[in-house]
Amino acid sequence: MELTPWIMIAVLALIIALGGVALYAVKTQKEKRPTDYYAFFMIGLIWTIVGLPMYYNEGNFAFIAMGVVFLVLGLANKDKWEKNRVRWGDLNKNEKNLKLAIIVILGVLVFAGMIAFLLVERGILGG
Numbered sequence: 001m002e003l004t005p006w007i008m009i010a011v012l013a014l015i016i017a018l019g020g021v022a023l024y025a026v027k028t029q030k031e032k033r034p035t036d037y038y039a040f041f042m043i044g045l046i047w048t049i050v051g052l053p054m055y056y057n058e059g060n061f062a063f064i065a066m067g068v069v070f071l072v073l074g075l076a077n078k079d080k081w082e083k084n085r086v087r088w089g090d091l092n093k094n095e096k097n098l099k100l101a102i103i104v105i106l107g108v109l110v111f112a113g114m115i116a117f118l119l120v121e122r123g124i125l126g127g
Contacts, residue, residue: 025098034084041074041081043067 044067051063074081091099119125 033086034080035077036084036086037074037077038081038085039074040070041078044070044072044074 047063047067048071049067051061051065051067054060055064088096116125
C-alpha cells in the first residue's frame with residue numbers, strides 16, 4: 001500500500017482539527033481585536049521574498065501574487081499599524097497560553113517534517 005494517501009488523509013485530518021480549535025477560540029473570545037495590518041505587511045514581505053526564487057526556478061507565481069496583495073493591504077492601512085498592534089503584554093493569560101501552545105505545536109510539526117524529509121531522502125522511510 002502506498003504511503004502518500006495516508007499522509008494526505010493525516011494532513012487533512014490535522015487541518016480539520018486545527019480549524020476546529022481555531023473556530024472554538026474565535027467563538028469563545030470575549031472581545032474582538034481589530035485587524036493587525038502590520039502583520040499583513042510582514043506576511044506580504046515574507047511571501048514576496050520567498051516567492052521570488054520560486055518564480056525564477058519553477059515559474060510558480062502564487063507566492064509573489066499573494067505577497068504583493070498582503071503588502072498592498074498592509075501599506076494601504078499604514079496609519080493603523082500602531083493603533084491595532086497587539087503585543088504579548090496586551091494578551092490575557094488564556095490568550096498567552098493558547099499562543100504558546102500553538103507555537104509549540106507548530107514547532108514540533110516543523111521538526112517532525114524535517115525529520116521525515118531526511119528519512120525519506122535517505123531511503124529509510126517510504127522506500
